[in-house]
Amino acid sequence: MSVLTTFTDAEKERVKYHLGYGSLDSAAALSFGLPITLQPLFIVDQALNITTVDAGNRVRRLLNILDGIDQKLVDAQDRLAAKRLDTLETRPDEPDALEREYYRWACRLADTLRVPIYPYSQRFATFIRGGGPGGAGSIPVSG
Numbered sequence: 001m002s003v004l005t006t007f008t009d010a011e012k013e014r015v016k017y018h019l020g021y022g023s024l025d026s027a028a029a030l031s032f033g034l035p036i037t038l039q040p041l042f043i044v045d046q047a048l049n050i051t052t053v054d055a056g057n058r059v060r061r062l063l064n065i066l067d068g069i070d071q072k073l074v075d076a077q078d079r080l081a082a083k084r085l086d087t088l089e090t091r092p093d094e095p096d097a098l099e100r101e102y103y104r105w106a107c108r109l110a111d112t113l114r115v116p117i118y119p120y121s122q123r124f125a126t127f128i129r130g131g132g133p134g135g136a137g138s139i140p141v142s143g
Contacts, residue, residue, distance in 0.1 A: 005056025020121025
């Protein structure tokens with residue numbers, strides 16, 4: 001029999017945040033009229049309760065990666081006003097490239113837990129529904 005891991009409340013909140021579920025209590029979210037889908041959230045909560053120790057360690061590693069990318073997106077804001085910093089030329093697509101990386105790693109977190117990314121998350125709209133900032137088709141697909 002596998003040994004299960006125990007996630008702290010803070011780790012559970014980070015998982016939900018990085019999968020696009022937000023940090024509101026389900027009942028509170030409904031009382032504000034938000035279009036929250038309870039079934040996927042229930043699946044995430046259940047998955048966090050039956051994760052093995054090895055998978056739990058992988059989840060924690062993925063959370064750290066996602067936290068790092070999220071911070072890099074914040075840091076990138078300072079570089080958006082400049083095209084060149086001394087001899088260093090900045091990437092104009094840095095935020096978009098970081099969002100693609102964030103989505104890549106969020107998918108790995110979802111795959112590890114075998115749960116869906118929140119389908120109504122604005123953060124993932126471009127990847128899931130082809131909408132959101134940048135509009136449909138803003139993420140090139142190579143084939």
